[in-house]
Amino acid sequence: MTDTTIPTNTIRRLPRYYHYMQDLVDQGDKYVTSDQIANYFGIHPTQVRKDLAFTGLIGKPKVGHVLQEALESVRNFLGWDTNSKAFIVGAGNLGSAIIGYGGFDVTGVSIVAAFDTDPDKIGHVINGIEVFPMRKFTDMALKMGVKIGIITCAAEAAEAVANTMVVSGITAIWNFTPVKPYVPENVIMEQTELYSSLAILSRRIKELEGK
Amino acid sequence: MTDTTIPTNTIRRLPRYYHYMQDLVDQGDKYVTSDQIANYFGIHPTQVRKDLAFTGLIGKPKVGHVLQEALESVRNFLGWDTNSKAFIVGAGNLGSAIIGYGGFDVTGVSIVAAFDTDPDKIGHVINGIEVFPMRKFTDMALKMGVKIGIITCAAEAAEAVANTMVVSGITAIWNFTPVKPYVPENVIMEQTELYSSLAILSRRIKELEGK
DNA sequence: TATATATTGATAAAAAAATCACGTAAAATC
DNA sequence: GATTTTACGTGATTTTTTTATCAATATATA
Incomplete structure (x- = not known):
């Protein structure tokens, strides 16, 4: 209906509100006001509205x-x-953490299989999720109709992995590497760069010290 | 010198440029233009400049x-x-992933100790980093002059952990929980919410399907 | 039942961010 | 040496995002 695109920041803030509102439910509340949410997060009430x-x-x-x-x-x-x-794809430390995170249940996304090229990892079961050899990716993705791919492998492999994902019918990619793989326009890519957050932190520290 | 605050988005983009430029160095290049960077990331050259x-x-x-x-x-x-x-703080899956990530070396931040309240985790060594009992946090932080704290524990504990950090002289906190702990103004807090990224992904998928 | 109050949604204003447009400078070509 | 090309920096403009204002409305109180 609405043809306007939703601001990314709005989408980013909503899960926070969601979590907070869930807390309120847990403590027995029935209602919440925009001001209440705004106050909790230290932002403007109008923004919450x-x-x-x-x-x-x-x-x-x-x-x-x-x-x-x-x-x-x-x-x-x-x-x-x-x-x-x-x-x-990528069953190392980060991959295992994402698999074991648990917090994603609420989002309706469930990780159903992991993939890796490392023979030492293949066959292992992490939090109930089996690690398959990477070469099985396409077959399994097509067969199971999987649409979301998560990249937690090494940066060097990201481009190739993204390519495999695209040809396997994946339409949305969550990429944890700092590489920006080329994908067709109709594929959604969301990049989470762990050290861009760290960058903000160290820059702000520096700004503070400069004062 | 410059008293203007730096846009957060700029700080967020710079590490990406950095990584890309590092790649160029690795492949033997000596120069880079703004247009080149802009082109690679699909953004506007002026923005890069x-x-x-x-x-x-x-x-x-x-x-x-x-x-x-x-x-x-x-x-x-x-x-x-x-x-x-x-x-x-928090030596679970996510904490272990962050400890083992390795990619932070370039930022000059090094994780020197982990903390947890779980007796099963205390004493373990993850990637060369020992896990200490939480009660030792303040002592060690003050003694070692640590200024950065990373919260990867359960959401319920985040508030308490943040408090401990503040009284231990921590001035910058990287928080992975969806909770927003209260901290004094002079403490820098950077929040990385894993499922806000997932939120963007599933929302964009939905938008696409609606077309 | 009338009045006061809190909170809403909509609209307007302000601020911030991104993009455009232009003049300039270094290198390459003629 | 003159001309063309490419990429630069910067001020102006546009777009987007955030904040402020305000009439409307549901509840509570007198």
Whole structure:
């Protein structure tokens, strides 16, 4: 319906609201106001309203939002209400951490198989997920209709892995390497660079010291 | 000198440029142009110029930048030229992944000790880093003058851990939990939420399907 | 039932970020 | 040596994002 693209920042903030609202439910609350959320995160109430409005949520004056409705609305908006399978390539430390993270359950994404080229890793089971040889990727992905691929291998291999993913019908890639693999336009790529966060930290420290 | 605050987005992009430029060096190049970087990342050349200008770098028309100079300039700007120690709290999957990541070397940050409350984890050595009981945190941090803290424990413990960090002289916190602990203003906090990335992915998939 | 209050959604204003456009400088070519 | 080309830096412009304002409305209270 809405043809406007959703700001990435909005999408980034919503999971936080979600988590906070879940906490409120757990402690027995039934309602939440935008001001409450804004206050908790130290951001502007109007921003929270705008963000929530994107999900189609409408609140009641003087009351705010019914938590259950709000949670559902965000869940639905983010696509967390449909289950989808993911393959992960790279069963090293980072891969294992992602596999074992557990926190993704709520997003409806479940990692169903891991892949690696290292013979020492193949055959192992991490948190219930088996590690298969990389050459089986395409076959299995096509057969199982997997659409999400996670890249946690070494940077040098990322380009090749991304290529394999594309030809295997993967339409969304979550890439943890600092490399930016070339993929067709219709493939969604989300890059999480661990050291860009560290960069912000060390830069801010430097700024502080300069004062 | 410059009293203007640096846009976070600039700081986030610079490590990517850095990595790309490092690759160019590795393949024997001596120079790089903004257009080259922009082209590689699919962004606007002016943006690259502006970003690099923040680091104080000035290029030569028709040539671009000497790679070695550019790398050094970025490194210096990001504070990657000074070594600093970090403590990590939570030696589970994610913590182990961060400890074993290795990619942080270039940033000058080195993780020197891990902490946990789980007796099963205490005493273990992960990638050369020993896991200490949490109660030793403050003592060790003060003694070693550690300024960076990384939180990879369970969300429920994050608030308490952050408090401990603050009283232990930590001035910069990298938080992987979805909780937003309260810290004094002078403490820098950088939040990496793994599932906010996943949120973007599943939302974009949904948008695509809607078309 | 009337009035006060809190919180909403919508719209306007401000701020920030990204892009464009232009003049300039170094190298390459003629 | 003159001309062309390429890439630079920077100020102006556009776009996007965030913040402020305000009328409307549901609840609580008198």
